[in-house]
Amino acid sequence: GHFALQQRIIDAWKRRHTGGDPHRPVLILVGGFAGSGKTELARFFVQLTGWPLLDKDPLTRPLVERLLVALGGDPNDRHTELYRERVRSVEYDCLMQSAMANIKCGISTVLSAPFISELTDPDWMQRLSNRAASMGVDVFPVWVRCDEESMREYITFRSAARDAWKLSRWDEYMATIDLNLRPAVPHLVVDNRLGTAVTLADQARQAMGAMHA
Template sequence: MDTNGGGGVVAKDHPGWVPGTLRKHREAHGLTLEGSGEELRKIAEIARLPIQANFQTVFNHEAGKAYPNPHYQRAYCLLYNAAPWELQFRSKLPHEEQSQVPKITPHTDSVTGAHVQAVESALLQISPGGEVDHHGLRHRILDAWRRRHTGGDPHRPHLVLVGGYAGSGKSELAEFISYLTGWPRLDKDSLTRPLVEALLVAHGGDPHDRHTPLYLEKARDAEYQCLMETAADNIRAGISTVLDAPFLREFSDPAWMQRLINRCKAQGAEVAVIWVKCDHESMREYITFRSAARDSWKLSNWDDYIRGVDVDFAPKVDHFVVDNRLGSAVSLTDQAKLAIGRMYS
């Protein structure tokens, strides 16, 4: 539900935010306030973004009366074909000296068209965190996407573990890989939340607890076991699968990872680990925006929570890294999804 123009936080609270930039881009595209709202709604439908834009929403954003929430920022980037820093939602990161957003134009070539370039640009965000074959994983994902339109997949199944702190953008990345490849995405919370909540209540706890000894001792291990056993069922059936969970403890345990690799290898499957890197403020913004009950303690005790968040954390195993500081990687996946939607709609 949109409230206060899709934002509610004034511009002065966001360094790098220049509201008037949106108006300049709108006028450069020849759009009225009403027209911009209509185009945002069309894009939201294609990109599956939960926004309900209208002229008042756009006016509030352009006038600096409300700061666009993360979904609105993504929609504006798609509408104006620009990166977040180019629309001045935030300051520019060091690696963003030149826009990485491909300029999307209509193209009829299904092999080398702009939608393919957009996908390739998004996949370039998966970089090696060690001595791993990052080209192999990127090509595997791209090939699986292409094969969805030609039929058949002769490759060995892949188990892709996407990890990161709450609000880092890991679910968006996992969803994007699933969207491209058709591989099922198993989200830990979606898969186990009802059982975890019932278990915590049965022990006299808060169903939304994710930090006390009760949760850590009674629920967490079972939660991850459910996730991994479900993934194992898919792998035994030869189905590549994307897992979406923080994986902090698991990625810190080389022995755990080696056991997983060995089990998958016995089934003829390969394992890939992706860590999504993010900054404190972006994580807080997204956690606040999604308003999940399981995040209530984090937001109420932010200083205590953030002391346990290491933005420089890296898995102790061979892995890939996606740098999503200030939402930079998610912006590119949005561009790719929109280009695909336009091509195959």
């Protein structure tokens, strides 16, 4: 199952990198639920490679908050229909346009965002891969796996205003997410449950090895 898929991705990358151009740029998409440790993992990739990081939250939050208020909403809303239908797509559009600006210059880039709808939508992923491929860039999706206890701890610890609703209605929030959700496209899974034997840093190194072996 899981390990076999991971092995297939690694093998495919090895074949491509030994037979192809090892300097071909890469767009890494680090996705996962809130508090799963995406930003932390993305930072490890950045430390290992020196590639730029585009983290959706700092990149778009000031605009998202203003837009929500302008639309008559709450700046910290990340769960209502208003956010989902009128703001979220604009937010991801900003992130992806920034990414495109980098890969058009041939710069490998690490993206950090939940990517829940995107990674589970084969059409969205195919369009992104096609656009990237036309610029000579490969898309490498990474899913950060986590558990409820760890996510709650991470979210509580970072105490961000946008998480207030999740923490105050935790059971209601957990009912909306499926921890077994995985991307609909080949991807690498990084395990960030508390007490995981292999640290995120080591898993980042292994993932980089998979891309460049």
